[in-house]
Amino acid sequence: GAVVSQHPSRVICKSGTSVKIECRSLDFQATTMFWYRQFPKQSLMLMATSNEGSKATYEQGVEKDKFLINHASLTLSTLTVTSAHPEDSSFYICSAEGLTSGYQETQYFGPGTRLLVL
Amino acid sequence: RKEVEQDPGPFNVPEGATVAFNCTYSNSASQSFFWYRQDCRKEPKLLMSVYSSGNEDGRFTAQLNRASQYISLLIRDSKLSDSATYLCVLPPGGYNKLIFGAGTRLAVHP
Numbered sequence: 001g002a003v004v005s006q007h008p009s010r011v012i013c014k015s016g017t018s019v020k021i022e023c024r025s026l027d028f029q030a031t032t033m034f035w036y037r038q039f040p041k042q043s044l045m046l047m048a049t050s051n052e053g054s055k056a057t058y059e060q061g062v063e064k065d066k067f068l069i070n071h072a073s074l075t076l077s078t079l080t081v082t083s084a085h086p087e088d089s090s091f092y093i094c095s096a097e098g099l100t101s102g103y104q105e106t107q108y109f110g111p112g113t114r115l116l117v118l
Numbered sequence: 119r120k121e122v123e124q125d126p127g128p129f130n131v132p133e134g135a136t137v138a139f140n141c142t143y144s145n146s147a148s149q150s151f152f153w154y155r156q157d158c159r160k161e162p163k164l165l166m167s168v169y170s171s172g173n174e175d176g177r178f179t180a181q182l183n184r185a186s187q188y189i190s191l192l193i194r195d196s197k198l199s200d201s202a203t204y205l206c207v208l209p210p211g212g213y214n215k216l217i218f219g220a221g222t223r224l225a226v227h228p
Contacts, residue, residue, distance in 0.1 A: 034215075034216075042220065043205065043218045043219060043220040043221055044162065044205075044218045045218075046215065046216070046217075049215065091159075093161050093162075095216075106164065106167075107164075107216060108164075109161040109162050109163070110161060111160065111161050112159075112160070112161045114159070
């Protein structure tokens with residue numbers, strides 16, 4: 001199946017610092033990428049939808065100035081958590097959507113990035 | 119009412135058992151549904167897609183009841199490796215924005 005990678009897989013940082021998470025589609029071009037957040041024992045919550053070459057669309061309640069999204073190419077989207085605080089500690093998962101050979105359009109998830117802000 | 123609701127479980131079943139989960143949805147216009155599986159501390163992985171009345175893949179059967187607005191996932195001959203959280207997912211009116219249920223946890227024991 002289609003492969004989506006995320007980097008880093010885990011990050012620990014001090015409060016007030018910024019953290020950048022990369023999401024790459026490795027064997028297909030992703031016109032749209034999605035960023036989710038998942039707190040322990042809760043479901044995935046969509047944070048924003050990212051389209052290549054345009055501004056991201058944020059879900060209600062998600063601060064666009066705090067969670068900066070850049071989708072500069074068809075294979076890479078980045079999420080930057082600016083001035084991270086302990087309440088931002090979570091599991092961040094990206095997904096990429098696109099047509100792949102033999103597959104209908106669907107979403108493929110990256111392995112996730114576990115963020116811990118001290 | 120939440121857009122997607124699932125019984126959180128956990129469902130504790132012995133190996134070889136048959137287990138079924140239900141998921142109810144509020145948007146009657148929803149045309150397609152997905153079941154994803156999520157292992158602890160991992161990303162969700164697509165298990166099955168449901169586009170009409172149902173779908174079957176080996177030990178897994180998904181069914182859709184549009185009149186009552188629920189979908190079900192049936193797992194036959196449960197294996198230890200089936201232990202995971204099963205997420206009911208629907209795209210509201212399109213394929214791009216997925217809405218996830220909170221998930222149903224399944225624990226299969228020897």
